[in-house]
Amino acid sequence: MSLANSETAKPRAGRPSEQVILFSVGTHSFAIAAEAVQEIRSTDSLSGTATEIENSNIEKVQHTLKHARHSFYVVNARVHFGLPASRPTLVMILRGIRVAVLVDRIERMAEVSFMHQLPHAFIGRERKWYRALAYMGDRVIPVVHAAGFLDEDEIQYLDSLVAARTPAELEGAVRE
Amino acid sequence: MSAAAGSFVLLHIGERRFAFPAGLVTELAPAVRLHRFPHTSSHLLGVIMRRGKIVPVYDQRSVFGAKRSSANLFYLLAECNFGAARELFAVPINGESVLVSGELQPSENVGPEYVAGFIAVAGERIDVLDLNALIASTFSQSTDRDLVLAGVRG
Numbered sequence: 001m002s003l004a005n006s007e008t009a010k011p012r013a014g015r016p017s018e019q020v021i022l023f024s025v026g027t028h029s030f031a032i033a034a035e036a037v038q039e040i041r042s043t044d045s046l047s048g049t050a051t052e053i054e055n056s057n058i059e060k061v062q063h064t065l066k067h068a069r070h071s072f073y074v075v076n077a078r079v080h081f082g083l084p085a086s087r088p089t090l091v092m093i094l095r096g097i098r099v100a101v102l103v104d105r106i107e108r109m110a111e112v113s114f115m116h117q118l119p120h121a122f123i124g125r126e127r128k129w130y131r132a133l134a135y136m137g138d139r140v141i142p143v144v145h146a147a148g149f150l151d152e153d154e155i156q157y158l159d160s161l162v163a164a165r166t167p168a169e170l171e172g173a174v175r176e
Numbered sequence: 177m178s179a180a181a182g183s184f185v186l187l188h189i190g191e192r193r194f195a196f197p198a199g200l201v202t203e204l205a206p207a208v209r210l211h212r213f214p215h216t217s218s219h220l221l222g223v224i225m226r227r228g229k230i231v232p233v234y235d236q237r238s239v240f241g242a243k244r245s246s247a248n249l250f251y252l253l254a255e256c257n258f259g260a261a262r263e264l265f266a267v268p269i270n271g272e273s274v275l276v277s278g279e280l281q282p283s284e285n286v287g288p289e290y291v292a293g294f295i296a297v298a299g300e301r302i303d304v305l306d307l308n309a310l311i312a313s314t315f316s317q318s319t320d321r322d323l324v325l326a327g328v329r330g
Contacts, residue, residue, distance in 0.1 A: 028214060081214040119223070120258035121232035121265060123315060124216030133223070133230055140211035140223055140230060 018115075020134070020143065022107040025077045026086040029107060029141050031134055036146035038095040039067070040106060043088055050074065053161055058154055064162060065100050067093055072100040073158050075149045081129070099149050110136055115143060184278055184295055186302060187252060187269040190240035194305040195278065195295050200254050202264060204273060207249040219314045224251060224266055233266045239290070239314055248272070257308050258315075265311065280304055289313045 019034035050063045053073075060079035065072045072093060078086045080101075088102035115132035128151070130142040150158075183198035205226055210233060212222040219238045223230050231253060250273070251266040278295030283303075290310035291303045 030213075082216070083214060116230045119230060119232040119263055120261045121220055121234075121263070121311075122215055122217045124218075126215035126217065129214075135225060135230070138209075140213065140225065142213045 017111045017113040020110050020112050021092075022110055022136075022141065023090075023092065023103045023105065024107055025081060025088075025104050026083045028081070028083060029139065030077075031110070031112070031136075031141050031143045032092070032146060033143070034109060036095055037092050039093045041091050041093065043091055043102065046074075046091065053158065054165065056158065056161060058158065061150070061154070061158060065091070065093070067100070070098070071162070072098050073150060073155065074100045074102060076102045077149075078102070078104075080149060094146050094149075097147055097150075098155065099146070101149055112136065112143070118142075182277065184276055184302075184304065185252075186274045186276055186297065188271045189267060189269055189305070190236045192240050193302060195276070195297070195302045196252065196254075196305050196307070198275060200307070201252060202255060203251075203253040204269075205251040205253055205266070207251070221268070226251075226253065226264070226266070229264060231264045231266045233268065234311075234314075236268055239310065254307055256311050258311070265307070267307070278302075 020031040021034050021037055021040075022029055022031050024030070046063075046065065049066045051066070052063055053061065056062055060076045061073050062076070063074040065074050074091065076088065078084075078088065086104050088104055090103050090106060091100050092103060093100045112134045115134050118127065118130050118133055126142070128148045129144060130148070131145045132143045134141050134143050184195035185198050185201055185204075186193065186195055188194075203226070205224070208224050208226065210222045210224055219235055221233045221235045223232050225231075231251075233251065248271050250269050252269050252273075253264055253266050255262055256265040276295070276297050278297060280293045280295060282293045283291060287303070290306050290313060292306035292309070293304050294301045295304060296302075
């Protein structure tokens with residue numbers, strides 16, 4: 001999968017493509033690399049496996065989730081992207097990082113053969129949120145950075161909160 | 177980008193009338209679909225697809241305070257500087273654009289940074305827009321602390 005400047009954006013036959021999962025939050029669609037997602041579960045399954053993080057100053061993260069002996073921080077994508085209220089029904093457990101993401105629904109899988117660089121005119125948080133833009137089915141869809149949901153400082157802060165309360169909680173957590 | 181004497185395009189950006197050096201216009205594009213997605217760059221409306229390229233669209237309200245109208249909407253496309261990068265940028269314009277000849281003259285008064293000078297057209301002074309200066313001044317004011325949902329507001 002190559003990431004080229006939009007100046008040279010031309011689909012080519014034979015170009016390696018990337019599998020992405022299209023998901024939605026509110027009225028907005030996003031894409032994430034399929035290989036970045038370990039598992040997708042219903043939010044119904046969270047009862048009994050999710051634990052509230054008390055006194056979290058990070059509004060988008062209010063819970064941890066136990067999954068396969070690991071602990072994940074649950075990021076509400078609606079809050080992360082600053083969107084109006086929505087109803088998350090699914091949680092995407094990401095691969096290789098201790099993050100799970102609450103989303104409204106999964107639209108479909110898709111193959112993207114070309115991604116456009118985010119134009120330099122975008123100078124805000126979206127530069128951390130998105131790794132590229134994809135043009136699919138007459139729509140421009142941002143392709144999210146899996147690692148952009150929580151930065152290292154936020155993870156350390158959350159670790160300190162969780163560790164202070166239940167030191168055993170993080171045992172077995174995935175370390176990057 | 178440097179304004180030169182010669183041909184200028186007269187156009188309306190929001191409620192303001194400007195002249196823009198014709199040689200710097202890449203394209204005057206029709207009102208194609210504006211794609212929006214969440215972002216915090218409050219000076220941008222979203223992006224358009226034009227000839228296989230994704231082009232960011234300026235929110236003229238951020239400087240000119242004007243309402244955006246879909247009536248007679250076009251996009252002025254020009255290559256602009258974004259730091260070391262040079263990329264296409266789109267500015268929504270309303271109404272007809274007219275090509276005129278004129279000589280760029282410096283403003284006597286200190287005006288906004290995005291005004292490169294003026295040309296005289298039928299006895300009227302029309303400010304000449306310096307798009308790079310507009311971008312530079314807008315970007316310096318636009319900060320990440322803005323929690324404006326720039327990509328989702330109307």
